[in-house]
Amino acid sequence: MSGIRYFRSIQVKLIIIYVLLILIAMQLIGVYFISTMKTSLTSNFTTNLNNQADVLASFAAEKLDARPELPSGDGQQTEEDLNSLVRNLFSVNEAEIQLIDASGKVLATSLSTHQEYVGKKNTSLAVSRALQGIRDNEEEVIDEDNVRKKIIAKPVVYDTKIVGAVYLVASMKELYSTVNRINRIFMSGMLIALGLTGVLGIVLAHTITNPIKGLTRQAAAVAEGRFDRQVPVLGDDEIGHLSEVFNNMTMRLRDALETNEEEKEKLSSVLANMSDGVIAADEQGTVIISNRRAEEMLGETCQGRKMSELLDMGEGQLAALLSGHESSSVIHRQQPDEDLDEVMRVTFTPIHRRDKGISGAIAVLQDVTEQERLEQSRREFVANVSHELRTPLTTIKSYTEALDDGAMEERELAQRFVGVIRNETERMIRLVTDLLHLSRLDSNQAPLRRQPTNVPDMLEEVADRFSFQLRKKSIRAEVKVENGIVNVLLDRDQIDQVLDNLVSNAIKYTLDGGRIEIAARMAEQSSIAISVKDTGIGISRKDLNRIFDRFYRVDKARSRNMGGTGLGLSIAREIVKAHGGSIALDSEPNVGTTVTVTLPALHEGGAAS
Known part of the structure; x- marks a missing residue:
């Protein structure tokens, strides 16, 4: 396959084209030259024979005309003169000349080996034509020895009377030998020329194909992504210009690919880091x-x-x-x-x-799940606020109308109605206060006022604040603080509000005779965990995920009757988040609930313990 591929290469094709061009040109020149040379030699050979035949005919005309009138002794002398004339005058090698009288009989021959022809009649067609006065009698024959010969017959004319003929047979062997020698010389020259042409063709094809091979290697390198190589520019010709253009194209392609790769990386980075x-x-x-x-x-x-x-x-x-x-x-x-x-x-x-x-x-x-959730929360918040405000407002309006309709006249009834109006008004005040508190927390308008706080004392004070409610429901409260927990930087007022809300909820939802545990322990990552654990009615698992939502109540009627606004746990979560902590709730129905607040244990100087 490599050999076939080699013969398909441009270099071999160029060499073959050069050699074929030279071969065709030499063949055309050779055919024309050899043909012309052969024609010229043959023409010169024939002209020479014709000239010698004409000379011999002119010398022999008088003798042939006088020969029949001579006595026998003079006739014999005339034949000897004719033989001498034929031998001495004719100078063509390997040729025979015969003098023939008007009857076609051979009178003299130039070849001593053919003396037996003398006296015999020459029956050649050329002789017959010559004796008839036809001058152009030429033909070529090949004898039994495969030798080509030229035959010429010329009439001998004396005073317009044909007295005989000159018959000339000359071998063309030397002429064709000369032509063959010229052919061999030409073939040798042609082979030498073809060899030189092949060598020069290799050199010339090399000068053409080498830059092309360089371009091919560079194109392969560019296809593999290697743009650091340059094609050498070896001249100012078309291939040199092609090399320059290719180098320029390589640089522009490299810049374009770098730009494209950069844009692709940007696009990939954008796509990978998009929130959508x-x-x-x-x-x-x-x-x-x-x-x-x-x-x-x-x-x-x-x-x-x-x-x-x-x-x-x-x-x-x-x-x-x-x-x-x-x-x-x-x-x-x-x-x-x-x-x-x-x-x-x-x-x-x-x-x-x-x-x-x-x-x-x-x-x-x-x-848009979060947006949908926020929208749903907003709708619920508006509905809850409207509902929470409408209920006390409706009650206040009803009792006010009752007082206006005459209930004020009955003192005991009027005092009860006024008490209801006062309670509903306080409930609305608590609701608005909680809403304002949440609003300040949401807008970061309630800055923390951290101060060193003794955690055991803080938990004990929380338990003391609810001692009356605890005794009223016979609930036993216990405070546990892990050793090593003393002072922590907290906003005491806000954390008190969180703990009050958690303990209040624990008391509300714990049956009489239950138990509440308020504990503090060290947690992971230098934080403190404060938990409020009760043995109350608990919360179902389906409500755990929404227990910190605003206005969300597990038991709406009971919570409202107990005076809750449904915002306590939401406020607690926001306060804890403001402290950098977290709040979690774990509950099991009819077993109890544990709310754990995890806060960073910061000490004076801002360092965590």
Whole structure:
């Protein structure tokens, strides 16, 4: 295969082209030269024979004309003169000349070996034509020895009377030997020329193919992503210009790829760190790109999946999207152990490509669950506030109208009505106070006033503040503080409010004769954990996730009758968060509830213990 590949290379093709051009040119020149040379030699040979035949005919004309009139002795002398004339005058090698009388009889021959022909009649067609007065009698024959010979017959004319003929047979062996020698010389020259042409062709093809090989290697390197190499520019010719253009193209391609890679990295970084999910699909609706956030939101791998399956889209909606219509939709996904579905807003945008129309679509997924939760909380908050305010206002209005209708006349009844109005008014004041407190906490307008606080004393004082309620319900309270916990930097007023709320709730929901434990211990990461544990009615598991929501009550009627606003735990959570801590609630129905507040154990100087 490598040999076949080698013969397909440009270098070999160039060499073959050069050699074939030279070979064809030499062949054309050789054919023309040899043909012309052969024609010229043959023409000169024939002309020489004709000239000698004409000379011999002119010398022999008088003797042939006088020969029949001579006596026999003179006739014999004439034949000897003719023989002498033929031998001495004719100088062509390997040629025979015969003098023939008017009857066609051979009178003299130049070859001593053919003396037996003398006196015999020459029956050659050329002789017959010559004796008839035809001058141009030439022909070429090949004898039994395979030797080509030239035959010429000339009439001998004396005073317009044909008295005989000159018959000339000359071998053309030397002529053709000369032509063959010239052929061999030409073939030798042609082979030498072809050899030199091959060598020069290799050198010339090397000068052409070497830069091309360099360009090929550079192109392969560029295809592999290596742009640091340059093609050497070996001249100012077309290949040199090609090398310069290729080097320029390589640099521009490197810059373009670097820019593209940089943009790709930026895009990948943007997609990876987007808070929204992004899915891109081709014209068939198959996902080709997705970011990590999209897979987290959908909970499955997106690559290679159908967008319609992932996003619960109908085929009609997908077809409308791929036809160029932007659209958006909201997807609800049910979450286990959650009372609110996961809500995603999906915005679809078609991908337009130049000269190709729409080649796909992009879907941007936004998790609006929190927004939906906040909106639901806002609606519930407004409804709860309205309800909490409407109830005491309705009561106040009813009792005021009753007083106005004459109840004031009855002193005992009027005092009871006024007491109800006072209680409802105080309830509204507590509600508004709690709302204002929450508002200040939300807007960070309630700065912490940290001060060294003795934790054991703080817990004891909390228990003392509720001693009356505890005795009233025969509830036993116990304070436990782990050794080593003494002074901690806290906002005493706000933490007291948190503990009061937790102990108050524990007392409310603990049956008579129960037990409440207020404890403090060291927790992980240099923090202190304060817990309030009761043996009350507990909270069901379905209510645990929403127990800290504003206005959320497990038992709404009972809580309201006990004077609660439904904001205590919400305020407690915000206070604890402001301290950099956390609050957790663990409960089991009919067993009890434990609320744990974890606070950083800061001491004077701001350092944690």
